[in-house]
Amino acid sequence: MPSMEYCRHENTAREMSQVWDLWEDYETGGNDYEDRGRRQIIRLVRxxxxxxEFDGTYDEVD
Structure with missing residues (x-):
């Protein structure tokens, strides 16, 4: 089911939190799709x- 506009950020934050929790035990090299997705997430977060940080709004994010 696609994300509804009004809760897209809430759903994404919840999913990202679950992904982050799993990364502690993640080992690269087991699955090319997972490795590629992990690199994409890291690039996007960076x-x-x-x-x-550049536009000065970083301090406003909780």
């Missing part, structure tokens, strides 16, 4: 962090 890009998001850099953007917030």
């Amino acid at each position: 890009e998001m962090h850099d953007q917030f």
